[in-house]
Amino acid sequence: MQIIIYDDSQEVAIAAATWVQSLIKEKENPVLGLATGSTPIRLYQELVTMHKAGNCSFTNVxxxxxxxxxSINESDPQSYRSFMKANLFDHVDINQDNTFLPTCNQDQNPREQGLSYEKKIKQAGGIDLQILGIGANGHIGFNEPTSSLTSRTRIKTLTQQTLTDNSRLFSENELQPAMAMTxxxxxxMDARYVLLMATGKNKAQAVKDxxxxxxxxxxPASILQMHENAVILIDKEAASMLNDQSYYQWADKQNRKLNDEFGFYHNF
Incomplete structure (x- = not known):
């Protein structure tokens, strides 16, 4: 697990965007794992800026x-499809036929939909780089605490904390879903690289855990200790409860020296 601490959330977003840009430049047909929520929004803004400057094409992504x-319609403003279109897909040259979400309407069997999603990922060759955020309770995706560490795509009931954290995104007359496919x-863990972003003091305890x-x-995020290529990008506020910050900063400096001497290595 590589821990990199930045001054603020903007630096975290820029660093994450550089990772995505490197993947797209280095691999002919890259497969990205994407996340929603407030943390990745700045990442997507950076990627849109890169694209408009001609420095990042999503044609083959x-x-x-x-x-x-x-059970949410893709056209619903609260759907994650709508989120991705508003924040990334509609602003870059990605073929939206090649963008997938684990959808499941009220007439579909969640178990069958989960198996189908897993099959699509395998058919694409697996995920090269998975973007993650982390919930205040340590969840990744919607894998809430007590989720099986060997779980695959499936339906999950959201915890009350997650519902409360996300309630700010819904108006009083909007139905807030209590279940999600994830x-x-x-x-x-099957992704070749995992890039987790965490910013703000409200994530400090989860980051420490x-x-x-x-x-x-x-x-659930603690499983990333077992991933060969997990990179954790955090700002100072999210790192505020870590006891070994000086070591992480020292290790990052040494890694940068290696990169300067031998190049920035990825095994995408």
């Missing part, structure tokens, strides 16, 4: 989103 609310933890706590289903 295939994408798979982590999750989608259950990639499983094992699905996320993820990095220094026991690997446990009580903090």
């Amino acid at each position: 295939t994408s798979f989103n982590l999750d989608e609310y259950h 990639m499983g933890i094992a699905t996320i 993820m990095i220094t706590g026991a690997v446990s289903a009580n903090c």
Whole structure:
């Protein structure tokens, strides 16, 4: 697990965008795993800026989103399809036929939909780079605490904390879904690289549990300790509860020296 601490959330977004740009430039048909929520919005803004400047084309990109609310119409403004269109898809040259979300309407069997989504990911060759955020309770995707560490794409009931955290995004007359389809933890772990972004003091405890706590289903993100290529990008506020910040900063400096001497290596 590589921990990189930045001054603020904008620096985190720029660093994450550079990773995505590197993947797109280095691989002929890259497969991106994408996330929703407030944290990735600045990342998508950076990618749109790169694209408009001619520095990043999404023509050959295939994408798979982590999750989608259950029984929500894709055209609904609260759907994650709408979120991705508003923040990224409609502003770059990606073929939207190659963008996938784990959708499941009220007439579909969630188990069959989950298996179908897993099959699509395998047919695409697997995910090269999975973007993640982290919930205040340590969830990744909608894999809430106590989720199986070997889980695959399936339907999950959201915790009250997650519903409360997300309620700010819904108006009083809007129905807030209590269930969602989500990639499983094992699905996320299959990605060749995982890039987790966390910003703000409200994520500090979850970041600490993820990095220094026991690997446990009580903090689903802690499984990333077991990933060969997990990169954690956090700002100072999100890092505020870590005891070994000086070491992480020292290690990052040494890695930068290696990159300067031998080049920035990816195994996409």
